[in-house]
Amino acid sequence: MVSVTDRPVSPSGHRTDPAPLLSIKGLHTSVRSRGESFDVVRGLSLDVYPNEVLCLVGESGCGKSITALSVMGLLPDPPVRIREGEILFHGQDLVALGNKQMRDIRADSISMIFQDPLTSLDPVFTVGEVMVEVIRAHRDMNKSDARNLAGETLAKVGLPDPITRLDSYPHQLSGGMRQRVMIAMALVLDPEILIADEPTTALDVTVQAQILDQLLTEQRERNMAMLLITHDLAVVASIADRVAVMYSGEIVEQATVDELFENPRHPYTQGLLRALPKVSTVRQQLDPIPGLVPYLQFLPPGCSFAPRCPHALDRCWEEPPELVPDQEGRVFRCFNPQDFTER
Amino acid sequence: MKRVLARTVYMVIVLALSSVAVFYAIRLSGGDAVAARVPASASAEDREAVREQLGLNDPFHEQYFDYIGSLVSGDLGNSLTNNAQIGSMLTEHGRNSLILGAAAFILVFGVGIPLGMLASLRRNSWWDGGIMTFSVAGMAVPNFWLALLAVWLFATQLGWLPSAGCCSPKQLVLPAVVLAMEGLALTVRMTRSAMLENLNQDFVRTLRSGGLSEVKVIGRHVFRNALVPIVSLAGLRIGQIVGYALVVETIFGWPGLGQVLVNAVLRRDYPVAQFFSLVLVTIVLLSNWLADVGYSVVNPRLRRG
Numbered sequence: 336m337v338s339v340t341d342r343p344v345s346p347s348g349h350r351t352d353p354a355p356l357l358s359i360k361g362l363h364t365s366v367r368s369r370g371e372s373f374d375v376v377r378g379l380s381l382d383v384y385p386n387e388v389l390c391l392v393g394e395s396g397c398g399k400s401i402t403a404l405s406v407m408g409l410l411p412d413p414p415v416r417i418r419e420g421e422i423l424f425h426g427q428d429l430v431a432l433g434n435k436q437m438r439d440i441r442a443d444s445i446s447m448i449f450q451d452p453l454t455s456l457d458p459v460f461t462v463g464e465v466m467v468e469v470i471r472a473h474r475d476m477n478k479s480d481a482r483n484l485a486g487e488t489l490a491k492v493g494l495p496d497p498i499t500r501l502d503s504y505p506h507q508l509s510g511g512m513r514q515r516v517m518i519a520m521a522l523v524l525d526p527e528i529l530i531a532d533e534p535t536t537a538l539d540v541t542v543q544a545q546i547l548d549q550l551l552t553e554q555r556e557r558n559m560a561m562l563l564i565t566h567d568l569a570v571v572a573s574i575a576d577r578v579a580v581m582y583s584g585e586i587v588e589q590a591t592v593d594e595l596f597e598n599p600r601h602p603y604t605q606g607l608l609r610a611l612p613k614v615s616t617v618r619q620q621l622d623p624i625p626g627l628v629p630y631l632q633f634l635p636p637g638c639s640f641a642p643r644c645p646h647a648l649d650r651c652w653e654e655p656p657e658l659v660p661d662q663e664g665r666v667f668r669c670f671n672p673q674d675f676t677e678r
Numbered sequence: 679m680k681r682v683l684a685r686t687v688y689m690v691i692v693l694a695l696s697s698v699a700v701f702y703a704i705r706l707s708g709g710d711a712v713a714a715r716v717p718a719s720a721s722a723e724d725r726e727a728v729r730e731q732l733g734l735n736d737p738f739h740e741q742y743f744d745y746i747g748s749l750v751s752g753d754l755g756n757s758l759t760n761n762a763q764i765g766s767m768l769t770e771h772g773r774n775s776l777i778l779g780a781a782a783f784i785l786v787f788g789v790g791i792p793l794g795m796l797a798s799l800r801r802n803s804w805w806d807g808g809i810m811t812f813s814v815a816g817m818a819v820p821n822f823w824l825a826l827l828a829v830w831l832f833a834t835q836l837g838w839l840p841s842a843g844c845c846s847p848k849q850l851v852l853p854a855v856v857l858a859m860e861g862l863a864l865t866v867r868m869t870r871s872a873m874l875e876n877l878n879q880d881f882v883r884t885l886r887s888g889g890l891s892e893v894k895v896i897g898r899h900v901f902r903n904a905l906v907p908i909v910s911l912a913g914l915r916i917g918q919i920v921g922y923a924l925v926v927e928t929i930f931g932w933p934g935l936g937q938v939l940v941n942a943v944l945r946r947d948y949p950v951a952q953f954f955s956l957v958l959v960t961i962v963l964l965s966n967w968l969a970d971v972g973y974s975v976v977n978p979r980l981r982r983g
Contacts, residue, residue, distance in 0.1 A: 409886055434892075441889035449887075454880040459902050459978055469888035504978045520888060 355382035356560050357406065357445070357528055362420035364398070364405050367413060373632045374418065375401050377584040380658075383528060388554060388561045390571045390592070392607070393581035396628060399564045402581075403530045405430075406562075407447050408437040424528075443473045446521035450533040452513035456505035462489070462516050463501030466523060473524055488519040493549055511542035515549065522553055529554065532564045547574055568611055572596060580604045583629055583639040586658060588667035598675055600667040602644045605675050638670070646671050681980070685970050689963045693956075700955040701742050709946040714759040732758070745952065755949040757942075764953050767938060772957075774844055775923060775934030778857060781850055782919045785858035786865050791908065793862075794869025795901070801874065809866060816863025821922050825856045825929045842931035853930040857922055861915040865908065872904035879903070906977045913969030917962040 364376035376398040383389050391399050404410045405417055408429060422429040424445065429437065441447075449455040457465055466485035467478055476484070482501065489497035494515045505513055514534060521529060531550060535543035551574055554561045565571060571578055575592040580603065588601040599605045606624035626643035635641055641651040648671050656668045712728050729735055733744065748755060754764040797809040819827075832852060833841035843849045876882070877900055885895045927936035935954055942950035974980040 407887055409883055438889045438891060441887055443889060447887045449880060449884060451880060455884045457881040457885065457899050457903070459906070459976065460899065461978075465885070465888070468890060468894065472889050472891070472894070504981075506979050517884070520884075 356385050356424070357383040357562075358421075358423040359402070359406065360421040360423065362402065362405060362422065363418040364401050364410065364415060364420075365418040366415050371632070372418075375415070375584050375631055376405065378420075379581075379584070379586055381579055381586065381589075383560050383562055385527075385560055386554075386558050387576045388551070388563060388574055390575035390578045391562060391564045391581060392566065392568065392571055392578055394566055394628060397581045398584040399566075399581055400532050403447065403532050403562070403564055406530065407441060407445065408432070409441075409447075439473065442469055442521065442526065443524045444526055445528045445530065446524070446526040447530040447532065448514075448517045448521045448534050451537045452510060452517050453505065453537075455517060456513060458505055461502050461504055462508075466501075466520055469520060470523055485519070485523060488523040489516065492519045492522065492553065493545075494519065510538050511545060514538060514542075514546050518546075518549060518553065522557070522559075525557060526559065528560045528562065530562045530564070533566070534563070535570065536565075536567070543570075550574075568607060580607070583634065584631060585639070585668070586666075587640065587669075588665070589658075590665035590667075594663070594665055600661065600665070600672045600675075601640075601669050602646060602673065603640050604667075605673070606643075608675070638668070646673050681974060682971055685967055689967050692963055693960060696959045697746065697952075697956055698742065700952055700959070701745065702738060704943065704946070704948060704951050704955075705738060705741075707946075711758055711946045711948050714945045714947055745949075749953075754953060757950050758947045759945055759950075764950060767950070768935075768953075768957070771933055771935050771938045774932060775927070775936065777845060777850065778853055778927070778932055778934055779919055779923065781854035782858035782861070783916065785854060786861040786915050786919070787908075787912070789858075790862045790865030791869050794866040795873055797866065797870045798873035798877065799896070806870075810870070813863040813866040816859045816866075819859070821856050821859060822925050822929060824859055825852070825926060828852050828856055829929075842929075844932050849930075849932075853926050853932050856930075857919060857926045860922070861918050864911075865915065868908055868911065869904060872907050873900060876900045876903040902976070906973070909969060909976050910973045911969070912972065913962075913966035916965035916969070920958050920961050920965075 359379060359381045362376050362379045363374050365372050365374045379398070379402060381389075381391075381402075391402065393399050401410070401415065404415075406422055406429065410416055417430050420430065424440070429440070432440070456462075463482055463485055466488070467481040470476060470481040470484055471478070474481070486498050486501055489500060492515045494500055494512060500508070500512070500516075505516070508516065518534075529550075534550065535546050538546060547570060550561065550563075553559070563570070563574060571592065577589070577591050578595045579586050579589045580595075580601065581587070582603050588595070588599065588604045590600075595604065596608065599608055603624070606622075609622045610624060612621055624643055625645075629635065629639055629642065635652065637650070637652040637654055638644070638647070638656050641647040644651065650670050656670050658666050658668045660666045661672075710725075711732070711734060712725050715732075716725055716728055733741060736744075745755075754768070756763055757767070793809050793813075797806045800806050829841045829852065832839045839851050840846075840849050841852070877896070882895060882900060885899055890899075923934060924936035924940055926932070927934045928940050931937075935957060939951060939954040939958065941947075942954065
């Protein structure tokens, strides 16, 4: 387990590292549906610093995956496209890049792994064939060298019997093995950033822990930044350095993992933490957040969380709160923050 | 391997059963085989003598085993009408049919697959609309009518192509297109839907995230996945070509196996009709067997894990 104190982090949770590796600025990603267009990511800004594990948390449909796909340039366009904003990587705006240049960045500099490792692997090609193809799309390497590199990477990510597995088809592997293959495929070119979109959601609980462990090991050994997308706060607690909480297409709170779990400021984050089952308490019932996620087509004029918020003021219904830092330096989006009480 | 063996055994069983069916069907269909052999003025006694000589008075099952026995020993027999050797008929007409069948096969897959891919990649465009309209028309129009229409337009009206005959390239065009049309239309539709289905699969996103070019992602990966259903039904397409060849060869006067078979059946030329029916059955079975083997080649999920 990597603790946040291993790395230079200011007390406020803002990194002292000179520059972010990846900087998303004012990202608006919109979906077109039945002639109408609406934003599913609404002005999101997020920095990913070298060597950190940043978790993007939120419930289904809040725009986490769309944010990740925006970075990768893999939005299903049409109907989803980036309407506005910049995604800076080494000072270069990925949104403005051409297809060819974007292809060169994928897997080589920024890699991504996906949720369901069965459907995410091509069923009619062997693991080795696809990995060799990915390597050779980026490196001037002959097939047998590429195959060796693929085998080495599979071994590194803990796939048993890696050389034989090069000739396996996805259906011949278990869920955990498939996810290791996905990880190997994403890491084979030693990227600077790994985006992992719910990498353990489709796996057994025991396998989940192994895969998370593997991801963390790789992240440390390769000095790579990792943007982990999840809805699972247990995963966040065990792996993250920093956390960004998303709600209805925007970030509502961003803090170091310790700060966030100790003293969440935004009512949505507080609600998420209260909804977690706890072993220590005798209480039987969980504490869900009342209400439903708003439709992004019909957002209220004020704070998007206001309809579900127990502490909403009149002002919350009228104007959307900005993302502002508090005295400790972390940021959240709320006019009326309350102290966190466990239930 | 086990699967291939099982399919082979299955094929032999079906062939044996169809030989019985063919043998009985032609004998039970009425008409007189002797009529083809003797002059119309021949007396009843003469006819009876010929019938006895040909063994047609024996019980059916004895005739059947005699026939199968001589087939197995390599004696294909002779035509009742003109005494022509069935073996040489097979090589001569078989060659013509092979030319026509191969041309149709190339049209069905060589044109059908690219058209289907084009429609899927230009989804909802004019290309897609045009190709799909053509495909629906191709499936809906019966081939005998299409043949007449094509002859009227390209031979009679425009004079571009000959209306019948064998076997110059120009003479091949019309029968090959007519023979291929339905299979071509079906292949277009199937390729399009298989491509579209696979274009939306998660693995496509993974391959793109690996930085592969669209040419590789679509041309190699999506296409290979789309090939699975296409290959699995390739046997049916070939069967269709074989079956329709009877009609198309007759209309265009293409001297192939189909035409020989149709004539033999009409004249109750038992040995010829039997043999060529079995040849067609064998071709259909073989092509299904090949498609089956091909299916497990293109679909690794069928191989043992």
